[in-house]
Amino acid sequence: MANRVEYLYWIIAHELIVNGGYRLFKISSDQNELWLENDAKKPKIIRLAQVEFQTASQIQQDLNRLTQIGENLRKQLRKRKINIENIYFLLNELPDEESFQVDSPVAAGRRHQTAVYSSLITDQTDPSIWSSGHPLSEIKTSIASEDYDDSSLEEIKEETLVIAHSANEKDRQLFNASTPFFTYVFIVIQLGMFYLLESNGGSTNTQVLIDYGAKYNPLIEQGDWWRFFTPIVLHIGLLHLFMNTLALFYLGPLIERIYGRFRFLFIYLLAGFSGSLMSFVFSYNISAGASGAIFGCFGALLYFGARYPKLFFRTMGLNVLIVIGINIAFGFTVPGIDNAGHLGGLAGGFLAAGIVSLPKQKKLINQTFFFIGAITLILIALYLGYSGLLVNKDPMAINAIAQEEIQSGDYENAYKNLTALRDDGKATAETYFLMSFIELNEKRYEEGVANLKRAIAERHNFHEAHYNLALVYRELEKTQEAGIHAEKALEIMPDHEPYQQLAEELNR
Structure with missing residues (x-):
């Protein structure tokens, strides 16, 4: 006959994962410990653990370990504060009920940023009496009157794990649309172009940059439209090349894995064009570099975040926003940086991602809206650029x-x-x-x-x-x-x- 505590453990896990909107993000090798989180505005983390405690010191040791894990998790997630609902499923009989009181929260961190709230479930627990303050009160009706046996336990256990792993696998598939290819093509091209510049007068020589296709307003005004694209693979000095190549090396493969190779190619080129175009509109300086296209990769990540906000912030969202914010602030405070090109690339990457959408997710109305928006903004920018109304003639x-x-x-x-x-x-x-x-x-x-x-x-x-x-x-x-x-x-x-x-x- 199935143990009632074990049954409650799996039926509660099943209800939280299948109907409660929770995701399994960690499971012990013996499956006796499950870590779950939801994607609410104020995320909640629940730890379910099947345990056998003989003394109060054992439970205290586990709570100490748990608070440290929680504190590490808080730092990893970059949260100011985190609360963990810790639910023990006691498999053995209570030797001394008074010594197993776990109602008081345990805190960790210098300012008690991590708090663990524990509760205990035994074979005598009656879910129907859980009050609204209990972490499982919302699912008590679903589990209070369940009949159980060995076969039903295995069935619920298997279904719970299959659904949990299926949800995680679905998330992983979003990051595996293809293997990187064009990222490395662009890296090779920009390295080759840098060698060519250096061999013909130097990558910091203004005339050499102009000759090889840098963004140069007077010649664009005379018809050199291709100068909106060629700056993407040109760089001014070794440090400029190194920083942009490093950024592309780490960021490019991620975008290719999310969007696929040819979507990435479209995003990268349109973002690079948008960056050059905005630089043409607002700046008279000669400019070159992959920065606009790289910012476009960030724009594509923002579009991904708009489509999958919970997954985005669970995985990389905060880091992406911080990096974008730092770079924009840096561009506004340090002279000589083409911030118009960066912001143009960011917007271009976002719009390009909206046009191509994500793999296997055709949304024609949405894509048409992004296409019309992109064309409209490009035409307006071209008019402003060729008319010279907004250019800052430094x-x-x-x-x-x-x-x-x-x-x-x-x-x-x-x-x-x-x-x-x-x-x-x-x-x-x-x-x-x-x-x-x-x-x-x-x-x-x-x-x-x-x-x-x-x-x-x-x-x-x-x-x-x-x-x-x-x-x-x-x-x-x-x-x-x-x-x-x-x-x-x-x-x-x-x-x-x-x-x-x-x-x-x-x-x-």
């Missing part, structure tokens, strides 16, 4: 771009960008200096001299401007003015040989 960025254009011989475009910066009232000493360089090369001496003077007025110790002005005055046979500016350049940089030679020549 003077340092425009000056750097103009300098690269001058070096490549594109004086017309460089001068156009510099004069636009001047007309916006954002010109710096470098802006006027670069304008003067173009004007002097075109023999427009009056304009060149005027802009060199403006550069010096903006920055009095601008020795290059003094030197160039001295050269112009020498060319115009204004020796006295040339000598003044040559001496000034030499005063600022006394060890610079060209300045010494010019000053000596003018003083003869």
Whole structure:
């Protein structure tokens, strides 16, 4: 004949798992200890244990062990506080009932963040009298009047374990849609492109980056639409490459396992495009890197979280949100980071995940909504980008771009960008200096001299401007003015040989 306590153990486990919304997350090898949790807003953890206690010290030892396990679990789940309902199913007779009182909670942690509330079930326990405060009060009607025998016990036990393992297996399948492939393809491509950049002038050389496809607003405006995609595999410096490759190495396979290979490919490329597009809309800086696409992977995880919030927060949700928050905050506080590209990639990854959905889960209305939303946002962003309504024309960025254009011989475009910066009232000493360089090369001496003077007025110790002005005055046979500016350049940089030679020549 089946032991009534053992029967209660399995029928309660069955009710909690099948009808109570609990999940089995840990089971002992002898199946005498079950750990269950639900997915409510305030999760509850229940531990069921079949035990044989002879003395009160044995139960105290188990409670001490249990509180330590609970505290470790709290830290693992990153919870501020955790309560565990511990239910003993006593298989033997009570030797001394008074010594087996377990009503008082046991706490662990420096601030008692982990609390264990215990109760005892014996073969004399009558579930029908459990009050509303009892952890099993909601299922007492289901188990109070059950008849049991050996066959029914085995049947309930088997059904409970099958359903529990089936639920866990279903969760695991969500993370095993395919094996990673395109992650490693992109890693190889970006490593190869980095080698190519370094072999042809350096990955930090602005002109090299432009030549190989970095996001560069002036050329995108002229029709280089492919620059929305090529920056995904380009990186500026070894540290940039290392950080993005490391992030892709750990994050990419997870997205491929959840979404499958070709869904991942779509998500990654659309997120990379969205990142470049948002950078085009808001930033005039030259940019490159896989950061937008990697943020898109985070966006895909957020979509997964929206579809499976309980599983998401049970497994990785809090960590994902923390990493996203840290990176966004870092982008807003540290200069030089393309936060528009990061946020664009995050949004693009979320929308792309909504378009393709999860494997074997076609939701045409939902997918159509995401598709229309993505197309609408892309068209709006393209309009804003090509119209230049929101772009932040940072003077340092425009000056750097103009300098690269001058070096490549594109004086017309460089001068156009510099004069636009001047007309916006954002010109710096470098802006006027670069304008003067173009004007002097075109023999427009009056304009060149005027802009060199403006550069010096903006920055009095601008020795290059003094030197160039001295050269112009020498060319115009204004020796006295040339000598003044040559001496000034030499005063600022006394060890610079060209300045010494010019000053000596003018003083003869």
